Structures are given as structure tokens and as C-alpha cells.
Amino acid sequence: MLVTVTGGKVGSASDNSAIMLATAPGACNQITASAQFVVNEVTTTATVYALSQFLDASGGYGASSTNAKGLANAVATIANLVNLTTGASPGVGFPATGGSPATKINTVANLLNTCTTANSSCNQLFSATASAAGSAPTTTFGAAFNLTRNPGGNVAALYAQAAASTAFSPALTKAPADWTLFINYTGGGMNAPGALGVDSSGNVWVASYFGAASEFSPTGSPVFANGITGGGLCNSYGLAIDSSNNVWITSEQAASPPCADSVVEINSSGQFASGTKGYTSGGLNYPVAIAMDPNSTAWVIDYGNSHVTLLNSTGQPTSGTSGYTSTDFVFPVAVAIDANHNAWVANSGSTTVTEVSPDGKQFTNVSCCGSPFGLVFDESGNLWVSNFFGDSISEISSSGTVVSSGYTGGALNHPQGMAVDGAGNVWVANYRGPSITELASATSSSPGKILSPAAGFSPDASLLEAFAIAVDASGNLWVTNFGSNTLTEIVGLAAPVKTPLLGPPQAP
Structure with missing residues (x-):
């Protein structure tokens, strides 16, 4: 199940139609009535990376009938990257033998946060994450999607914008080589x-x-x-x-x-x-x-x-x-x-x-x-x-x-x-x-x-x-x-x- 939230405002800011955040808490039949989960920029980042090959920029989501296992494993990866209950990275089941990618996830989340908290920053984000075909996104979700599909584009500019937000930490202290998300x-x-x-x-x-x-x-x-x-x-x-x-x-x-x-x-x-x-x-x-x-x-x-x-x-x-x-x-x-x-x-x-x-x-x-x-x-x-x-x-x-x-x-x-x-x-x-x-x-x-x-x-x-x-x-x-x-x-x-x-x- 993919959960998205759109629009609204943060604090005293005006309504922001560019806000679109997401999470994927699991299969519908596995979610209880008392289940609680957070939807924020960190869960959005983890969701878009893990489900990159099953999404489109508008939040459309799904897999072929013959790839249910691939989709299920991608959803499991989300829970590996972020704690779905607290909205912090990494997830509770992240292997002790793995190197956590939390600093890069938090950096991308901070990048999205510059738009969710200030409408005036959204155009800068959307311009820097325009697709190779020149189509600019119109939501934070679409920007994150384009970034994962073109991880080598406008790295320095995007990092500079991300550094303006300190909403999530620890974050990268310098620009990465690209926006690929890797775990050793x-x-x-x-x-x-x-x-x-x-x-x-x-x-x-x-x-x-x-x-x-x-x-x-x-x-x-x-x-x-x-x-x-x-x-x-x-x-x-x-x-x-x-x-x-x-x-x-x-x-x-x-x-x-x-x-x-x-x-x-x-x-x-x-x-x-x-x-x-x-x-x-x-x-x-x-x-x-x-x-x-x-x-x-x-x-x-x-x-x-x-x-x-x-x-x-x-x-x-x-x-x-x-x-x-x-x-x-x-x-x-x-x-x-x-x-x-x-x-x-x-x-x-x-x-x-x-x-x-x-x-x-x-x-x-x-x-x-x-x-x-x-x-x-x-x-x-x-x-x-x-x-x-x-x-x-x-x-x-x-x-x-x-x-x-x-x-x-x-x-x-x-x-x-x-x-x-x-x-x-x-x-x-x-x-x-x-x-x-x-x-x-x-x-x-x-x-x-x-x-x-x-x-x-x-x-x-x-x-x-x-x-x-x-x-x-x-x-x-x-x-x-x-x-x-x-x-x-x-x-x-x-x-x-x-x-x-x-x-x-x-x-x-």
C-alpha cells in the first residue's frame, strides 16, 4: 500500500499545493486498525528510492502480475531504510553488517523540506530536478522521483539548496558525487x-x-x-x-x-x-x-x-x-x-x-x-x-x-x-x-x-x-x-x- 499526503501548510506558511509526501507501510491485509506511521520527507525519500522502478512522477504505483516478489522486496527495502513509525532513518531492521545511508537520505529529505516549508523554494527545486526531456515536476514527490531517475544531474546546486534546511540530521557535510543511494x-x-x-x-x-x-x-x-x-x-x-x-x-x-x-x-x-x-x-x-x-x-x-x-x-x-x-x-x-x-x-x-x-x-x-x-x-x-x-x-x-x-x-x-x-x-x-x-x-x-x-x-x-x-x-x-x-x-x-x-x- 502506498500512502500519499498532498497540499496543506507548515506552520504559518501559506497553503502549498506542491507538497506531496509518501510512505509504504506494507500490504493492506497486514495493517491493523491501531497501526500508526509517519509520513514526512524522510519516508518520502526512502519510498521513492526503493520503489523507483515501480512509480511514476505523479505517484502512480504498481508492478506486473509476474513481479509480485520484486515489488514486495522493494517495499521491504523501504522499512530497511526508514523507521515507518518514527519517520527516521534507518529502519529498525537495518542489518548491523550494513553501512547506513541515513546521511544521504536525510540530505535529500532536507532538500524536499525547503519546498514543503517555503513555497518560494519550490521553483528552484523543480527547475534543478527537471527530467532529461525538460519536464519539470510540480510536487516534492515528483522532484524526488526525478532525482532518483537522474542521480547525476545538478548535484552541487541541489546540495546547496538542501544545506539550507536542518530539519533532519545527521546529513551530508559536503556535496555527494551523485545522488545514487548505496549500502555496503x-x-x-x-x-x-x-x-x-x-x-x-x-x-x-x-x-x-x-x-x-x-x-x-x-x-x-x-x-x-x-x-x-x-x-x-x-x-x-x-x-x-x-x-x-x-x-x-x-x-x-x-x-x-x-x-x-x-x-x-x-x-x-x-x-x-x-x-x-x-x-x-x-x-x-x-x-x-x-x-x-x-x-x-x-x-x-x-x-x-x-x-x-x-x-x-x-x-x-x-x-x-x-x-x-x-x-x-x-x-x-x-x-x-x-x-x-x-x-x-x-x-x-x-x-x-x-x-x-x-x-x-x-x-x-x-x-x-x-x-x-x-x-x-x-x-x-x-x-x-x-x-x-x-x-x-x-x-x-x-x-x-x-x-x-x-x-x-x-x-x-x-x-x-x-x-x-x-x-x-x-x-x-x-x-x-x-x-x-x-x-x-x-x-x-x-x-x-x-x-x-x-x-x-x-x-x-x-x-x-x-x-x-x-x-x-x-x-x-x-x-x-x-x-x-x-x-x-x-x-x-x-x-x-x-x-x-x-x-x-x-x-x-
């Missing part, structure tokens, strides 16, 4: 976190290089305080989630603790489904990446011998005793599955990506890139490739034509992990840069156009060796920081995606 989480046993994925409930799973798997709730609380260890987990770089929410993680051989080259399967309850050592058949040799086909086939990249191994839903190899290989493979490091069940492999030691048929009989090489490290498909079948040493992103059409050998800008710096959201926009984790980069979709008027600021988004979020990035069904971005053992959530910035990711992404 620790705990859950993370130890050099790398690959990650989101299951159908919105839980975030992380594979750490040093032998641990971590699960976080949709609001960032670690499900297992110390993570999941054993079961053959060692030197893990890859993770994928199947349609039953089983988590598949690659593990390289290691002497201490003794581990074999394997793929470890963990069920949704956190129990090992692959025995004490994981699945070891099929020619696995330093497996570094894994992707899940909608038909429940797992494609595994074997970096050690430049092979790919296919495993069925029970972990048995379907690609023979040694997997598939080709002379086209040159230090393969990543894999993505297209709509026709072909796998595409990134060859980090060359300028190519290679398409592999499901039976391993056809290999098609495409020269496109510069040391490709990451791959992701969009819903239209276009392949996007991160060029680690080229600081660029390549695009290959669904027909195999190279559209661009490298889009640059937007603070791309050794790009690695990528994700495509429900609108087809591409999100990039910069391993050697402190921010993430957004590129326009292949169906936009300017495919590959950098949509993020020159410094990228969230350059003040303490991102360190950002390894992987994923979009959930609420529109949140999740980023693993290999260098700081943290997981970063950027709230409501991307168009929602159906989870888990099976083949090309889909809108939920």
Missing part, C-alpha cells in the same frame, strides 16, 4: 568475493575466492553469519543459479585445504547437493566461470586446458570425458548462453569470442574485442563484451555482426563484470575504477551511449576491485568488491530483471 554490507563469510547471482526470492548469493559461499536476504542481511564452507569450495571465481534456486560454484584445485577441480552445488537451504568434494567429472581443469542454460545445462569454462564442460542437472557431464575444445580458445575466462542454447566464450588471451554449439561440433570465432573478460546478452540477442585491458565495451548483434569494437568513456577502467537490466541498458563493474558505468541499450537511439556521469555512478561508494554486478527483480544493483570483502547495493537504479538469470535476461 560486510559479513556472511565473504573472503575475496567474486561472482554473484540472485535467486527467484531475491536472495543474493556470493562466491568468495577463498572457499566460502555467502547468502544475503533481499535487504542485505547475511543468512549464514560465517558463510558456507567445505564441500569442495576452493579458489572460486564463478557462480550460477538454476531454476530450482540451486547455486553452482566453480572451484579450482588447491593443496591447502586439499581440493580438486570441481563444481559445487548448494541447494536453497544451504546444504551441499554435490557431496564432499563437488562434481569432478567431465575434464574439469581450473574451472573459472559457469553459466546456466534454461534447459538446466551448466556450461563451465576450464581455464587450465582451454576446454568447456557441460553438466546436466545432476552434475553429470554431457560433453564427454574431457569436454569440448577448439584452437579458437585462448585462455577462456567467461561464458554466456544465447536464446538458441549456444554458449559464447570470452578468450582473454586474444581479440575474439567464440560461439559453441550445444553438441560441441560447431565453433564460430568473432574478432571484436581486446582481451575480453566478461560477456552478457541482452533480451534481443545482442552480445556485450567487456574489454579488460581496452577499457571499453564491445557489442555484437544477434546475427554475429560486430556493431562496435569498443564503446569508451564513463570511467570505464578495466571493466569486468556486466549485467543487462530489464530495459536493455548495460551495467559494468570497473575492476580498477571506483565506480560503475551504464551504457544505453541496443534498441535506443544511441546504442552504447554512456549514460552515467564522466566519473561513473557511485564513485564515493568505496568500491574496490568491483568484480561482478547483478540486477534483481526490484531494480537494485548488487556489486561484489573483491578487494574489500564487501557487497554493495545501489538502490532502485536499474530496470528490474527476472531472477535467477537463465540465458538472456528478461523483464520480470
Whole structure:
């Protein structure tokens, strides 16, 4: 339920039709007659950030019938960001392992407060939060909505206006890099976190290089305080989630603790489904990446011998005793599955990506890139490739034509992990840069156009060796920081995606 209040006046001020504040206290059938909640600028800020992908500037609100879970998790995020009873940030259930974003929430709330308490300040607010199309909002709610949808716009001017109000504290003491709202989480046993994925409930799973798997709730609380260890987990770089929410993680051989080259399967309850050592058949040799086909086939990249191994839903190899290989493979490091069940492999030691048929009989090489490290498909079948040493992103059409050998800008710096959201926009984790980069979709008027600021988004979020990035069904971005053992959530910035990711992404 979304509750809004409009109009009225504050103190001795005159009536102000620009006031529109909001909160979302939960589902209607869960609210008792005696329930009390506050509606103020802080609840409005938290509501608009968390529900950004389910709102419009007028307060219209809703989700598709197939994304009830994404909407429910977004509402839960509001209660994570603000105490709905007191109207103060953060919420009572905010994880002790998270870094509270209260100072930024309070700053945006102070910005809105300048308008709610003085009609004369509203035009300044509305002008600074006009949409990219030039349409200015007419309410405080609309201004907050536009700010969350264009977090890189007029940052200094908006901060200066916010500083004129001290209604909510603590607040930022200087202008932020942008208005993205981020939270850094620790705990859950993370130890050099790398690959990650989101299951159908919105839980975030992380594979750490040093032998641990971590699960976080949709609001960032670690499900297992110390993570999941054993079961053959060692030197893990890859993770994928199947349609039953089983988590598949690659593990390289290691002497201490003794581990074999394997793929470890963990069920949704956190129990090992692959025995004490994981699945070891099929020619696995330093497996570094894994992707899940909608038909429940797992494609595994074997970096050690430049092979790919296919495993069925029970972990048995379907690609023979040694997997598939080709002379086209040159230090393969990543894999993505297209709509026709072909796998595409990134060859980090060359300028190519290679398409592999499901039976391993056809290999098609495409020269496109510069040391490709990451791959992701969009819903239209276009392949996007991160060029680690080229600081660029390549695009290959669904027909195999190279559209661009490298889009640059937007603070791309050794790009690695990528994700495509429900609108087809591409999100990039910069391993050697402190921010993430957004590129326009292949169906936009300017495919590959950098949509993020020159410094990228969230350059003040303490991102360190950002390894992987994923979009959930609420529109949140999740980023693993290999260098700081943290997981970063950027709230409501991307168009929602159906989870888990099976083949090309889909809108939920």
C-alpha cells in the first residue's frame, strides 16, 4: 500500500499545493486498525528510492502480475531504510553488517523540506530536478522521483539548496558525487568475493575466492553469519543459479585445504547437493566461470586446458570425458548462453569470442574485442563484451555482426563484470575504477551511449576491485568488491530483471 499526503501548510506558511509526501507501510491485509506511521520527507525519500522502478512522477504505483516478489522486496527495502513509525532513518531492521545511508537520505529529505516549508523554494527545486526531456515536476514527490531517475544531474546546486534546511540530521557535510543511494554490507563469510547471482526470492548469493559461499536476504542481511564452507569450495571465481534456486560454484584445485577441480552445488537451504568434494567429472581443469542454460545445462569454462564442460542437472557431464575444445580458445575466462542454447566464450588471451554449439561440433570465432573478460546478452540477442585491458565495451548483434569494437568513456577502467537490466541498458563493474558505468541499450537511439556521469555512478561508494554486478527483480544493483570483502547495493537504479538469470535476461 502506498500512502500519499498532498497540499496543506507548515506552520504559518501559506497553503502549498506542491507538497506531496509518501510512505509504504506494507500490504493492506497486514495493517491493523491501531497501526500508526509517519509520513514526512524522510519516508518520502526512502519510498521513492526503493520503489523507483515501480512509480511514476505523479505517484502512480504498481508492478506486473509476474513481479509480485520484486515489488514486495522493494517495499521491504523501504522499512530497511526508514523507521515507518518514527519517520527516521534507518529502519529498525537495518542489518548491523550494513553501512547506513541515513546521511544521504536525510540530505535529500532536507532538500524536499525547503519546498514543503517555503513555497518560494519550490521553483528552484523543480527547475534543478527537471527530467532529461525538460519536464519539470510540480510536487516534492515528483522532484524526488526525478532525482532518483537522474542521480547525476545538478548535484552541487541541489546540495546547496538542501544545506539550507536542518530539519533532519545527521546529513551530508559536503556535496555527494551523485545522488545514487548505496549500502555496503560486510559479513556472511565473504573472503575475496567474486561472482554473484540472485535467486527467484531475491536472495543474493556470493562466491568468495577463498572457499566460502555467502547468502544475503533481499535487504542485505547475511543468512549464514560465517558463510558456507567445505564441500569442495576452493579458489572460486564463478557462480550460477538454476531454476530450482540451486547455486553452482566453480572451484579450482588447491593443496591447502586439499581440493580438486570441481563444481559445487548448494541447494536453497544451504546444504551441499554435490557431496564432499563437488562434481569432478567431465575434464574439469581450473574451472573459472559457469553459466546456466534454461534447459538446466551448466556450461563451465576450464581455464587450465582451454576446454568447456557441460553438466546436466545432476552434475553429470554431457560433453564427454574431457569436454569440448577448439584452437579458437585462448585462455577462456567467461561464458554466456544465447536464446538458441549456444554458449559464447570470452578468450582473454586474444581479440575474439567464440560461439559453441550445444553438441560441441560447431565453433564460430568473432574478432571484436581486446582481451575480453566478461560477456552478457541482452533480451534481443545482442552480445556485450567487456574489454579488460581496452577499457571499453564491445557489442555484437544477434546475427554475429560486430556493431562496435569498443564503446569508451564513463570511467570505464578495466571493466569486468556486466549485467543487462530489464530495459536493455548495460551495467559494468570497473575492476580498477571506483565506480560503475551504464551504457544505453541496443534498441535506443544511441546504442552504447554512456549514460552515467564522466566519473561513473557511485564513485564515493568505496568500491574496490568491483568484480561482478547483478540486477534483481526490484531494480537494485548488487556489486561484489573483491578487494574489500564487501557487497554493495545501489538502490532502485536499474530496470528490474527476472531472477535467477537463465540465458538472456528478461523483464520480470
